[in-house]
Amino acid sequence: MTAAGFLLSARGVRKAFGSFVALNSVDFDLPRGERHALIGPNGAGKSTFIACIAGQLPGVEGSILFKDREVARLMPADLARRGIGRTFQISRAFLHMTVLENMASAFVITSGRWASLSRSVLKEAEDRALAMLGTIGLSDRLETPVADLSLGDRKRLEFGMALAGDPELLLLDEPTAGMSIKERHHLMDLVAARVDETGKTLLFVEHDIDVVLRTAQRVTVMVRGAVLAVGSPQEIAANEEVQTVYLGGHS
C-alpha cells in the first residue's frame, strides 16, 4: 500500500501521442477494495489511462505506485505478476475452441506452466475452469464454441478469464459495450459480487450512467485528459460542472 494507504496512487501521469497530449498530469488514488468508475466524454483519456496502468503504452510520464512500488514503466507480464489484471477480447484464433477449453487455457497460461504441460497440470486447470465457469454462470455452455456465444456470455467468459490470474486490481475498459440493458446489469452485478467476495479492487470505464450508479462506490470524471471531479456516484450526479460537460457535449 502507498504511504496514504492506497492500493494504487498515480501522480502527474502524462501521455502524448506525437504532439497530441491525451493525458495531462493526472493524479488518481484508489483505496484497496473499492469499485471505482472512470467516466467522461469521448476522447477524455479514460482508455489511455487504463492502458497506462496496464503497461500497454510506451512513453508514459509521471508516477504510478501499486502497493508502494513504481509500476509506470513495467511491461504487462510484470504487472500481471504483481497483481494488475485486465480483460482482453478473446482472439479470433480461439473462437472455435469451446468455453471450457478457453477457460482452462487461461488457467494454464496464468499458472506459468504451459511450457511443462502434463496430464496433472491439464486436469488441475480443467477443474479450476469448471469451478470458475460455475461461478460466472456458464456451466451449461461448457462445450459451446465461443463463436456461438451471445455477446453477454462472451463478456462473462472474458471476465472469468481475467480472474484466472487472481489479480488484486482488475481493470475493465467498457465491459458492457454493445450489450442490452439487462445483460449489462447481469454482468456488472456478477462483477461487483465477485470483486467484493474475493477482496479485489475494481477500476472500470463505463458510459452507461445507470451501470455506474449501480456498480461504483466512487467515480472519477475525466475531461480532455484531466480529472474534473472525484466523488460518490450521488455527488457526481449532483455536480454542476459534470452536468455542464455532459449536457454541453464537450469532447
Ligand SMILES: Nc1ncnc2c1ncn2[C@@H]1O[C@H](COP(=O)(O)OP(=O)(O)OP(=O)(O)O)[C@@H](O)[C@H]1O
Ligand atoms: N494510439 C493513439 N494514437 C493517437 N491518438 C490516440 C491514440 N490512442 C488514443 N488517442 C487519442 O487520445 C485521446 C483519448 O483517447 P481515449 O481512447 O483514451 O479516450 P476515451 O476517454 O477512452 O474515449 P472513448 O470514451 O471514446 O473510448 C483521443 O483524442 C484519441 O483520439
